[in-house]
Amino acid sequence: MLTYAFWNNKGGTGKTSLAFQTICRYADRNPSKRILAVDVCPQANLSELFLGGLTNSGSKNLLERQGLIPRCSVGGYFQLRLPSPFTAPDFSVQDFLTKPAEYNPTIPQNVDLFCGDPLLELQANAINTLANTQIPGTDTWIEIIDWIKDALDQVRDEYDVVFIDANPSFSIYTQIALSTTNRLVLPVMADDSSRRAIQNAFSLIYGLKLPSDIYSKYAFVTKLEQAERSLPQVHVVAKNRITQYMGPASAYAAVLRSIEQDVSILINSNPKIFTFSQVNKGIVEIRDFQTTGVVAFARGCPFYRLASGKLDIGGHRVQIQELYKTDCIKAIDALVDML
Template identity: 25%
Template sequence: MAKIISISNQKGGVGKTTTTGAIAAGYKSQGYRVLCVDLDPQSNLSFSSGAETEDCPTIYEILKGEAKTTFSIQKLPSYDVISSNILLSGIELEFTQTGREFLLKEQLSVVKDKYDYIFIDTPPALSILTVNAFTASDYIIIPMLADIFSLQGIAQLSETIERVKKYCNPNLKVEGIVLTKFNPRTILSREIKGTAELIAQQLDTSIFKSTIRSSVSIMEAQTNQQDIFNYSPKNPATMDYMDLVKELIERGI
């Protein structure tokens, strides 16, 4: 039975999609059965993994009940994917019925026994899509930059997490905060890390020991629709992400 993990932060540009793809590919390289769900209407994860987004059923059709989850999975070299496209952006207005928070959970229940891990790339907004992701998930991983705006975003994110835990998913756990594009040599980064540790305590979680350095190779890999472990295995950021995967496995995730 798969463990379901959402990668989330309402602030854009924090490396959320990159982290989702990297962790998923890292787990796949360790021999696990991995599925990624692109729940972002921008469909960046779908593009970077080489998934089809137009002439195929996407998560939009699945949530509307117009396509079966099992037949919407694309099997790719790095990991399996349920893709997204821009139609997903209108779902807030389309889905107004009672129980709409549970749509994703119901659809993923059909394939949970086929995978060890399901990773959900969430949109950079606290919308019904994010609530669906949290309701379906066992864990949340929060990527953040070492800047003050990311700290503000996490404070707002925590309110959504608490509402979901209260009304939809009491067993949801924030597994940790991972610092991305991190430079430990700057004073600001070290100061922000200290503040982030305080916020992590409020979320009853912690900062991952593994931090992720900036790298042009990551963007190159995404542009070439390859995972970073195949594209640039010896790159420092690639090794950082593998350290993060190993840390998660050591935690029992």
């Protein structure tokens, strides 16, 4: 079972929208594979998209799932783990999963969903405290960090690929998500804050360029390596929301070239943290989805299932042009081709 995570510790890079379209398209192109989407984000936007989006009761459907007993979400599963944090209780992860196609017919039948939950923010302090508890003979941090791994181990033979949408932070629940990840998809945008964010991402996960040795002892990489666990490898850097105005002489293009240069340097100095050996093999450009994206996400609809022409969105008539929609599908296909 291969696990991908979409993550950047900077918000606004289009991570969730990119994850949604990628997961749906991957599932559509691989109908014989079983896919599990895991939403480890308190905003739960990915879950709302899968369950119908803004105009098709995605939020209402998510609240319905969270209102069940047990609470059908990642937060519900973590709630089960809190009273027995270091020893997994008897549970079935299937009790916490959702079939999104039952709520949203545009979603492929071979996708299941582990819903996100705002409870994660409330749980974070308790989880952090438990992870730092001192118990002789027990690595409490690892026991906590394995919570999602424990759940996925139950269904390892039932799914071929897991896609995780992780919160744009490095909080404890994000670390729990990334610790079980094999491959990382890093979305970036054409602004200098994205460049700094990707540098921060390499520091947070791989301990690169830490400001002082004092942080090394507590670093994510140090704790995982001490437990003989593997780190996720960067598999794709997605240049997201590229526009037709971003010519080679533009300031935006210069920032994106700088990001490529940073990644190229890291490939040479730390090749083990990448799945690719040349920067051009691991970078994909994703055009700005513009109106097509707004409509698709309002409806919780994959691009390839979105009708062209005039559509109603919240009482407004919006035009979806076939050419633009085709370009959006091609952009997502370019990323899916790399998975």
